Amino acid sequence: MKSLVWFRNDLRTDDNPALRAACFQSEEVHAIFIYSNNQMKLHNEANCKIEFIIENLKSLEKSLSKLNIPLTIINSDGFYDNPKKIHKLINERSIANIYWNNQFGEDEGLRDKEVKELLKKNNINYASYDDQVVFPAGTFKTGEGNPYSVFTPFKKRWVDNFNIDLLDIEFEYIPKAKTNISSNINDFDFCFKTHHSVDISIWPAGEKKAFTKLNNYLDKKIFDYARDRNDPIVDATSRLSPYLASGIISSKRCILEALKKNNFELDSGNKGITKWIDELVWREFYRNIMFSFPKVSKGEPFQEYTTKIKWRFNEEEFEAWKNGKTGFPLIDAAMKQLINEGWMHNRLRMVVAMFFTKNMLHDWRLGEAFFMQNLIDGDFSSNNGGWQWSSSTGTDAAPYFRIFNPLTQSKNFDSDGLFIKKYLNELSDVDIKEIHDPLDKTRFNCNYPSKILDLKESRLRAIDAFNEAKN
Ligand SMILES: Cc1cc2nc3c(=O)[nH]c(=O)nc-3n(C[C@H](O)[C@H](O)[C@H](O)COP(=O)(O)OP(=O)(O)OC[C@H]3O[C@@H](n4cnc5c(N)ncnc54)[C@H](O)[C@@H]3O)c2cc1C
Known part of the structure; x- marks a missing residue:
């Protein structure tokens, strides 16, 4: 009996319930991964994350080949196209069972519903797991x-x-029966072009x-x-x-x-x-x-009343935030960490997200998307949860009037300014007394920008906007 494991967000052999079930129940096991540039673009997957996934697929292929499981990468136009692709492969290879691990998110759920209907119609067994x-x-x-x-x-x-x-979760895999299908990863064209500045060597694959x-x-x-x-x-x-x-x-x-x-x-x-x-x-x-609460995966806030908030949009401020040029050293250093490493420390994610949604009063969805487009750890649920927490639109969120002051956060969590100096070269020689908020003269000498906004005023503006939406 032949089985197929459909890999998605589970590029591993260890503690992989779908792979384990297939190996336990079948003599011959095949694996697929459906690759879609369109889909990844639609979900704002970061370029560095796509590179990381490709490298991890190569590593997975090696592990699977030791078990005689060939990995086939299939190109697809997007989720809507997946059922067709799966059906075709199953027919071509006379697959009897298909296994996968569940994903979270609206698009993923709808896709799986369609796939299940198609498999039922064609009398193909399937099983899905929560990994x-x-x-x-x-x-x-x-x-x-x-x-x-x-x-x-x-x-x-x-x-x-x-x-x-x-x-x-311990499971000893035993190599499966050999198949006449070969993995195609070396010939597959991922159509991938690097356009990120992340030092990927800090995230070794496998x-x-x-x-x-x-x-x-x-x-x-x-x-x-x-x-x-x-x-x-x-x-x-x-x-x-x-x-x-x-x-x-x-x-x-x-x-x-x-x-x-x-x-x-x-x-x-x-x-x-x-x-x-x-x-x-x-x-x-x-x-x-x-x-x-599926609404949160459709771009809606958890707290209903926050749909009425009148968010601002200021292109210059948005660009300054994205490029680490807000004039607030801790915010700018954090954004540089994101750009250089594809990762940001959790405390700083909260600080920059709160600055974006409260002081700048920009829509949290713009920040959420920008994070996804740049994070190597972009994760829909955690990123959405983090952004909705920081903007006070989410579940169990920070109360809207509790707004982090980025200068106080800087003094509390980077007291010696070492983090700032690590990521903002232009401030590397600035005295510790000034590092959290350099004087105008120092800013000028270091070619470091002035602050894009006034903290006190912008804080009151945010509280007003939330109050107005609430009443
Ligand atoms: C605005 C914002 C956006 C975020 N976006 C993401 C994201 O896209 N992907 C992501 O994985 N995390 C996200 N987080 C959560 C958290 O910042 C990261 O998980 C954490 O910084 C990862 O670093 P680490 O692996 O060293 O975590 P550790 O501190 O070592 O924690 C271990 C693991 O626990 C999980 N975790 C830790 N903190 C959180 C948290 N607050 N919420 C949910 N899971 C957590 C992560 O999987 C993490 O790898 C976000 C937080 C905020 C405030």
Whole structure:
């Protein structure tokens, strides 16, 4: 019996329930990945992320070939085109079963619905799995039977229901029967052109590299995570997000390995470890939000009243923000980190997103799209959740009148200005007394721009806009 595994956001062999089921149930297994430049453009996937995916596909192909599983890359015009492509391949190869892991998002859900109908009509067996979450999205409901929209009670239910059997992910693959199909990755034309300035060497491809990154992190830095995680110059976080976002490593694997370092204690023991697991539960929470409130994946805010906010748009300010030229050193350094690394520290994501949506009063959807277009870890649920949190339009969001002051954030989280100096060369010699907000003369001498807005005025303008929408 021949089976097909349809790889999507799960470019790994470890803890891959779809691959595991196919290997367990069939003698011969084939794999496909549907590649669509149109689709990726539509979803604002960053150019650096596409390159990362291509490199990870090459690595996956090598792992699969050791199991005699050929990987076929298929070109497609977009999601609407996927059912046809799948049907064609299944017919050509006489496939009896198809397996995949679920994705989150409206387009993905509609595509899968169509594929399932087509497979049913053609008597092809299929099975889908939840590889991105410990508990399938929608499992937990409040006392009133509603989905959770606040993290703390969600986390409590998550912890109360957790048991280690949920992380039963070890599986020994045995090579499958050889097939006469060969992988096509070396001949496939991805039509990919690099147009990013990210140093991609800091994100080496492949599951082995992701494992090494995880193990190195768990050996040392995780123990101080609770203390250091908000300090952007300290390399205190795991930087595993690109690997999690494209499924090079699973969150279950991350949680399991972290628990091993904490005597399997989920809510006690080392504070760094429990806090780190907390963040992985945040990731799962945002996936639940996307699943239970589909409107958020259609560009709508979670908080209904915020649809009435009169966002501004100022092209010059938008360009200054995108290019790290706002005149606020911490904001500009953070944006340079994004452009140079395809990644930004979590504290800074909150600071720049709040500046964008509150002080600049620009629509959060523009910032969300720009992040996706530049992040190597672009993840629809987490990015949407983060932007809606920062703009106070989302679930469990920051109250709209709580607006981070970027200068105070700079003093609190980059007190010596080391992060600023690392990413803004022009300020590398500026005295610590001035680094968070250089004097006009210093700005002029360093060729560093003036501030694009007044913090006090823009703060009041944002509060007024929210008040007006609310009343
Ligand atoms: C405006 C904004 C946009 C964001 N966009 C994305 C995005 O596109 N992709 C993305 O993966 N994360 C996003 N985040 C969440 C968070 O900033 C990143 O996950 C984190 O910075 C990744 O670094 P790390 O791997 O070192 O995280 P660690 O601190 O080591 O955390 C481990 C893992 O937990 C998850 N995680 C951590 N913090 C969060 C969080 N606040 N929400 C959800 N999951 C979290 C990530 O998968 C992360 O890799 C965004 C946050 C904000 C405020």
